[in-house]
Amino acid sequence: MTDWSVKRWRTLLLLSGSLGLATNLAAMGPAGDLERARYAMYVASLGGVVSTPTEYAGDMHANAAIPAFARKYNMPCSACHTAWPELNAFGQRFRDRGYQLGNDRDSPIWVNPSYIPFAIRTTPGWRMERTTNQPVDAGLGTTEKTITQSGFDISGADLLMMGTLYKNITFGFVPTIADGEGVGIEAAFVRFDNLFRSTWANLKVGKFEMDNMLSEKRGMMLSSNGAFYQSYHFVAPGDGTTFGLGDNQIGAEWQGHSDNSYTRLTLAVLGGVDGTPGLPEGKSYDGMFAASQAFDMGNLGLQRIGLYGYLGHRPTSFETVGGEPVPGTGTDNKPFSRFGAVGDFFLGNLELIPLVMHASDDKDLAGGTQDATWNSGLLEVHYYVSPQLVFTQRSEIIRMSQQALPSIPDHKGNIDAFTFGYRWYPIMFSRAGLAMVGELSFTKTIGTMPLSGDGVGLDPLTDDTAVKSTSLLIAFDFDF
Amino acid sequence: MQRIFLRGCAAGFGLLLSAAGVLAAQAQSVSHVGNLTGNAAAGAREYRRYCVGCHGQAGDGLGENAMWVDPRPRDFTAAVFKCRSTPTGTLPTDDDLYRSVTRGFVTTNMPSWEPLTRQARANVVAYIKTFSSRWSQGPGTPIPVPPETPATMESILHGRQLFQSMECWKCHGAAGHGDGPSASTLTDSKDNPIRPYNFASGSRFKCGDSNADLYRVFMTGLDGTPMPSFADNIQPNDAWDLVHFLRTLQPMPSPEAALWQAWLPGHAGELKPIGPD
């Protein structure tokens, strides 16, 4: 299922100008899909690319493992990564320093001029996607069917260009190519490192991934359902808020860290555009903070705990011309927030990453009469048999605690998600990387279309339906 | 038949014992750093992840990246180490190795491994010691480093005399720029070309930044390189004088450099040039 048929539905909605066309749309409320679709259309008209989560996670693995760094500094991937793309403590400090080792040889003048900071990552393979309770035509009406798709497929590719322009001036540029979607810019930033000769003052400006301790861009899973942190993208049923904690945002980030990066603090001011360039929204700004502290626990390993929060605003009205909203003129901002705690614990070769989140979207953003609030939690487990073999598992739940409208059933939108996978690295090398990936992922969503996975992109016919989306992936993830 | 069987058993058992012996030796290799005890078996896992790319599976400095790296990665099988607190020709202490791993070596490909837990670093030190049988002799005895004498102009000027009389300038150059008459012909103990430290470069010392680290550099020598030990020729207090003078050759701010810069304009004519007599 490609998203062209989703677009067809959205276009139909727009052209018809009416809202509750089909029974399966009525339950979403007036602001829901229309707002989303309208937004998508405007963004597309401005030339931006909206990341559609129904794609095979092609745009999910930007900012990943970067063999260009291995080439520049002559180190194998395992030095900086527990199992690439996830960073270990040494790699985290390298990143915090602005991709610098701090050996007085970081300025690009020390590197052979033929070195170009360029790396590519892509993942061809075979996948299967199955989604239950998908509305399909049946004569003059609609019925629900389980849709299964499978076959060989390719992912998009990320072109990873990150490095130093000069000592303590870092840049990042990550265009991402997805077949059928064109080229998007996942990241484009400049960072001034160690201002005032202090590790506590680093300033990054541009489009970049936020300082999430659990990074979706450096996630260990790649399938449609597995690569997706539901907590990072979920909005309540009917909620039109365009935001994902896992989406790269455009703004300015001040980051400070202790010399070994055991203590980390981040404050960011971001445009309220969910990373979409072209100033499409209003003139409001969002704020994000993250703080974490790591503890050296001897034989057990390093333990880290963190707190994070995002406070955002989205406009609820625009100037219009001919009935169409004018980008950049958004006003009547309403707030939304995401707050939580996250941990990264090692018991020898076993890594446990718990995360909890409380989210709240203002009633006007959520399209209802009261704020939509929900809580989520996940536990991700990695077991590192060796630097070349890791088994992964994730369990995640999202529970609505207050729906935007009293008429929306309490449990609508609730998600249970489980993923099992492994990554095996036949080579652990200082120039390129290859991982053979196997993954099985399940997502169960109550009453709404699945946030991740494929399917037809429509809500099920009733609010009580538990839509189950399954992904199976066998792929070669390579990185040069 | 029975005799052959018994002999076979004996041989097999002997083989098992020797294999166990090797493993036992490896497993037994421990390091003591502060209150930490590192063990080689755990260190072997850290080594595979972090170190093998340069230092090689056999610890011989011939990892896959070694050919691209200058200076070359250390060959642990030779058991010759640059940064020590122990006299020339002796092995470093566990603490010396631990500090080297933690600090890294600036201007080289060896990074600071400080983000690793202390236990992980201690484990790696224990594993490094399994690459040479010379470790069974144990490390040398750290040289005594007396308390630092005050950094006065007298001390600096005496240090300058030592720089002349000990002929440091033959390699390091009259102004410490690493351009002395012998500088271009220097090779390390593996016959790779090597340059003497250039004090004017602004890079930090590889063996540590403090005055005490600098003291140890020339009082223990940098084994494996042309830099000898002057422990037999310089008295400990005089060594501090030399340390104070060497700081004036560096562009980084230091109390000694400040004193020197303040004194120099009025007294430059008094200085005898450094170089051949």
Next chain:
Amino acid sequence: MRSRFALSLTLLALTASLTGALAGPGGNAGSVSGTVTFTGTPPKMRPIDMSKEPSCAAQHATPLMNETIVSGPGNTVQNAVVYISAGDQPSAAPTQTVRYDQKGCEYLPHVLVMHAGQPLEIYNDDQTSHNIHPLARTNPEWNKSQPPGSPAIKATYAQPEFIPVKCNIHPWMHGYFVVLNTTHGVATGNDGKFSIAGLPPGKYTVTAWHEKFGTLSQEIEITGSSAATANFAFKALPY
């Protein structure tokens, strides 16, 4: 039957060794001597440019030649070390000190033979500093500075090894410490001749080593107080 045969064999062996032991002063009188030469064309040695060290250059009326190959009339090889490499009894280190001099920016002798554990003293007879840097592998490698007028550096080497010695300040200075586990070893002079005395009867392997030409070995047998001969002819190539 078998056991009686074994018994008589043992008695015979005992007698033979006793005879050897009771042979009196002739018991260690065996010797081996010979000449070390080369055939073919060795590389040309070049004069050493000591202009960077004027105090040393002044000590050589004609420039010193590179000492990798020093030969005498009749293609004899100087600075070869001939020693008993197998068959010798274990011996204790002599207590007599061997001496190595740095004079005129030259190592004297070019090759110094010593026993493992024998005390070594290194002297700097020049007006310039030298650093003495023996590049040992089996033994610990050390590197010490030796300014003019400073006392001798004392050292010993516990393991047999052929150790190149260099001075980093004066890159042309090359020499060798040849550490043996026998006292039966000697370096040849300009006439290429060697003589090793004090050998009890028995079978020995005599080895000649040269820093450039390599190694050659021969088996000899000493009976009673015989004087064996072993000549060595290295093959020289022009490179």
